[in-house]
Amino acid sequence: MPPLLEIDAISVHYGAIRALHDVSMNVDAGEIVTLIGCNGAGKSTTLRAVSALRKPSSGRISFDGRDLSGLKPHEILRLGLAQVPEGRGIFPNLTVDENLDLGAFARKDPGAVAGDRKRVFELFPRLKERLRQRAGTLSGGEQQMLAIGRALLARPRLLLLDEPSLGLAPQLVQTIFRIIREINAAGTTIFLVEQNAHMALQVAHRAYVLEVGRVVMQGRADELAKSDAVKKAYLGIG
Numbered sequence: 713m714p715p716l717l718e719i720d721a722i723s724v725h726y727g728a729i730r731a732l733h734d735v736s737m738n739v740d741a742g743e744i745v746t747l748i749g750c751n752g753a754g755k756s757t758t759l760r761a762v763s764a765l766r767k768p769s770s771g772r773i774s775f776d777g778r779d780l781s782g783l784k785p786h787e788i789l790r791l792g793l794a795q796v797p798e799g800r801g802i803f804p805n806l807t808v809d810e811n812l813d814l815g816a817f818a819r820k821d822p823g824a825v826a827g828d829r830k831r832v833f834e835l836f837p838r839l840k841e842r843l844r845q846r847a848g849t850l851s852g853g854e855q856q857m858l859a860i861g862r863a864l865l866a867r868p869r870l871l872l873l874d875e876p877s878l879g880l881a882p883q884l885v886q887t888i889f890r891i892i893r894e895i896n897a898a899g900t901t902i903f904l905v906e907q908n909a910h911m912a913l914q915v916a917h918r919a920y921v922l923e924v925g926r927v928v929m930q931g932r933a934d935e936l937a938k939s940d941a942v943k944k945a946y947l948g949i950g
Contacts, residue, residue: 714777716741716901717762717793717870722771724757731757732925734771739870739903744896746904746912746933748946749922755905756798758922759872762903763795764788775870790818792869798878798905800859804848808839811847811858815865825865831898832861835891853884860888864895871895873904877911889915909946913937921946 715738724732732754739745747755760766762773764785773780775793783791794815802811812832816825833840836857842850847858856876863871873892877885889911896902896915906912913919913933921929921942929936936942943949 713740715739716776717903718772718774719758719762720772720774722758722761722768722773724754724761724766725769730925732761732768735922735925735927736771737920737927737930739901741869741901742896742899743918744892744902744904744916746906746916746919747922748906748909748912748919750945751907752924753922754925755907755922756874757925759795759874759903759905762788763793763872765795786818789866789868792867793872794863794866794868794870795872796859796863796874796876798874800855802847802855802858802862804846806847807844808847808850808858809843811862812839812865815862818866824867828865828867832864835864835894836861853880853887856880856884856888857891860891860895864900868900870901870903873902873906875905875907877906877908885911909942910937913942 717739719735719737721734721736722732723730723734735758747758749755757766761768764783775791780788819825838854839857839861876888892902893915904912913936916933919933919936920927
């Protein structure tokens with residue numbers, strides 16, 4: 713069975729700077745796959761290439777066997793691929809309710825949307841309590857919950873998460889990663905970019921390690937967590 717997401721030897725440039733060097737990786741349906749690495753390694757650039765926010769200069773990306781070349785971000789969203797960007801990307805002057813509505817803007821199944829909203833409120837009860845509140849007045853953790861909830865309302869088959877724990881208090885980080893597991897257990901495949909390698913390797917099935925735009929290690933997440941090189945470089949051990 714082919715991968716749900718296949719990234720085949722992509723390179724990405726920012727002007728003369730080559731941010732990704734022939735990067736290849738894949739995500740199978742039902743998995744959580746994480747991409748770890750230091751700041752500037754190319755992790756976010758990889759996600760931006762997948763969601764068509766950055767065009768690869770070479771290589772190919774396919775989703776469920778379909779070549780994504782030439783598609784625009786909104787077209788990729790309609791295929792079932794949604795991204796929660798680094799920094800959350802919520803609309804601060806809109807209410808929580810309005811932000812959530814935007815997540816379902818492309819859908820034509822109001823009954824199912826209502827059911828998905830109910831599921832979002834089960835995952836994030838705080839959002840239901842703050843429906844009429846402007847999103848910009850939420851705490852950082854609540855804004856992250858809103859960003860994930862909004863993406864889920866697109867009913868994605870693949871959810872791209874870019875640094876979901878960034879700037880959050882340790883207790884909230886635990887909550888976010890518990891919810892990531894729950895979302896995956898309910899049937900959504902997840903591709904996770906995360907600087908908190910310790911937490912990422914705990915929740916993921918498989919992992920890739922990116923250094924200066926190149927994949928340098930890959931394998932089962934539990935095995936990489938035991939690797940001396942990963943422990944020293946990313947887990948602060950050794």
